[in-house]
Amino acid sequence: xxxxxxxxxxxxxxxxxxxxxxxxxxxxxxxxxxxxxxxxxxxxxxxxxxxxxxxxxxxxxxxxxxxxxxxxxxxxxxxxxxxxxxxxxxxxxxxxxxxxxxxxxxxxxxxxxxxxxxxxxxxxxxxxxxxxxxxxxxxxxxxxxxxxxxxxxxxxxxx
Numbered sequence: 001x002x003x004x005x006x007x008x009x010x011x012x013x014x015x016x017x018x019x020x021x022x023x024x025x026x027x028x029x030x031x032x033x034x035x036x037x038x039x040x041x042x043x044x045x046x047x048x049x050x051x052x053x054x055x056x057x058x059x060x061x062x063x064x065x066x067x068x069x070x071x072x073x074x075x076x077x078x079x080x081x082x083x084x085x086x087x088x089x090x091x092x093x094x095x096x097x098x099x100x101x102x103x104x105x106x107x108x109x110x111x112x113x114x115x116x117x118x119x120x121x122x123x124x125x126x127x128x129x130x131x132x133x134x135x136x137x138x139x140x141x142x143x144x145x146x147x148x149x150x151x152x153x154x155x156x157x158x159x
Contacts, residue, residue: 034074041070041083046097054097 042056049060055067066087073083084096093099101109141149 034071037074037080038067038071041080042067044084044097045087045095048091048095 039056043054045055045066047053047055047058047060047063047066049062050058053063055063070083073086078086087095093102093105099105099108
C-alpha cells in the first residue's frame with residue numbers, strides 16, 4: 001500500500017511542471033490579435049531542441065520560453081520583422097524554419113542535391129567498373145576445361 005502511495009506521489013510530481021507551463025500560456029492568451037501574431041511567428045521559427053518542428057508545434061521548454069519571449073516583444077510593440085531579426089541575431093539563420101538562400105546557407109540548401117549527385121555518380125562509376133571486370137573474366141572455356149567439365153557432369157549423372 002505504501003509503494004502505491006509513493007508511486008502516485010511520484011507521478012503527480014512529474015505532471016506538475018507540464019501543467020504549469022500550459023496553464024501559464026493559457027492565462028496570458030488574452031489578446032486574440034497578439035496570439036495570432038504569436039502563432040504566425042512561431043510557425044516561422046524552428047525549435048532548437050527538436051530541430052524538425054516549429055516552436056508552435058514543440059512542447060520543449062526552450063520552445064515555451066521562446067513563445068513567452070515573442071509574446072513579450074509583441075506586447076512591447078515590436079514588429080514581426082524586428083522579432084525575427086532579434087531571433088536570427090541571437091540564434092543564427094538556423095532558427096528560421098525556411099532560412100534565406102545566401103552564401104552562408106548555400107550548403108544547407110544545396111547539400112542534399114550535392115549528396116544525391118555524388119551518390120548517383122558513384123553508383124554509375126561502380127557499375128561501369130563492374131561491367132568491365134565481368135566482360136574481362138567472361139571468356140569461353142578452353143578445350144581442356146570443356147573436357148573436364150563434361151567429365152564432372154557425367155560423373156554426377158552416374159551417381
